[in-house]
Amino acid sequence: MSDRRTRLIAALDTRDPQQAMRWANAVSPHAAAIKLGLEFAYAAGFEAVSDIAAGRELFLDLKLHDIPNTVGAAIGSLSRISPAMLTIHASGGAAMVTAARKACDENFSAERRPLLLAVTVLTSLDDAGLAETGVQDGVRTQVLRLAELALRNGANGLICSAHELAALRAEFGDAPVLITPGIRPRGAAAGDQKRVMTPGEAREAGADWIVVGRPITEASDPQAAAAAIAAELAG
Numbered sequence: 001m002s003d004r005r006t007r008l009i010a011a012l013d014t015r016d017p018q019q020a021m022r023w024a025n026a027v028s029p030h031a032a033a034i035k036l037g038l039e040f041a042y043a044a045g046f047e048a049v050s051d052i053a054a055g056r057e058l059f060l061d062l063k064l065h066d067i068p069n070t071v072g073a074a075i076g077s078l079s080r081i082s083p084a085m086l087t088i089h090a091s092g093g094a095a096m097v098t099a100a101r102k103a104c105d106e107n108f109s110a111e112r113r114p115l116l117l118a119v120t121v122l123t124s125l126d127d128a129g130l131a132e133t134g135v136q137d138g139v140r141t142q143v144l145r146l147a148e149l150a151l152r153n154g155a156n157g158l159i160c161s162a163h164e165l166a167a168l169r170a171e172f173g174d175a176p177v178l179i180t181p182g183i184r185p186r187g188a189a190a191g192d193q194k195r196v197m198t199p200g201e202a203r204e205a206g207a208d209w210i211v212v213g214r215p216i217t218e219a220s221d222p223q224a225a226a227a228a229i230a231a232e233l234a235g
């Protein structure tokens with residue numbers, strides 16, 4: 001049994017700034033952070049990202065994955081937004097993670113520096129889906145491999161599914177920030193997610209944060225849905 005405090009990140013996946021603001025206000029008593037990602041940033045732009053994020057903890061999920069020079073420069077371009085958390089793909093390789101670390105350190109003061117989080121294996125992949133990308137070792141082995149690469153090269157934490165939390169805690173201890181999407185309250189539709197757990201199970205397994213999108217945003221009452229998840233996390 002874990003006594004870790006596991007907090008909720010609400011993924012506000014929409015193109016519409018007014019919708020995002022409504023959701024942000026609705027979940028704010030229950031979610032300690034909001035996530036804005038590719039769908040929102042591409043449609044609404046980064047001014048809108050800043051507007052929605054004002055006064056909130058922002059998980060900016062751009063999943064950067066490019067050559068080291070481009071990733072470092074892109075992170076430099078984000079310094080005016082000051083996200084609390086920022087994502088890259090660990091599979092971009094050691095030099096890419098190192099460039100991202102350097103860019104975080106050089107472009108943000110210590111108080112404003114985002115946590116650099118490395119996506120290991122997307123929660124929409126199972127062993128078979130991963131094998132189609134050429135990786136035959138299975139999800140768990142690949143998550144551990146990419147976790148080691150990312151943490152060794154300066155990532156503050158990892159994005160993984162809750163299924164890998166125990167193995168990651170056993171290998172890397174309490175220090176890395178572990179964030180798990182692919183979270184579904186009992187009975188909720190998995191959709192395109194393959195490696196899912198409930199909020200309570202993710203807390204027990206050692207998550208620092210869980211990311212939840214559609215179970216909140218597609219609920220008839222998003223505020224109540226967020227409240228129920230927060231209550232489950234509080235145990």
Ligand SMILES: O=C(O)c1cc(=O)[nH]c(=O)n1[C@@H]1O[C@H](COP(=O)(O)O)[C@@H](O)[C@H]1O
Pocket residue numbers: 011013037061063087119121122123124159160181182183191193211212213214215
């Ligand atoms: O980086 C992420 O946040 C992420 C990584 C991952 O492996 N799986 C994953 O689902 N996510 C994000 O987490 C959110 C999950 O949304 P729902 O499936 O609607 O709860 C989406 O915004 C995804 O982009």
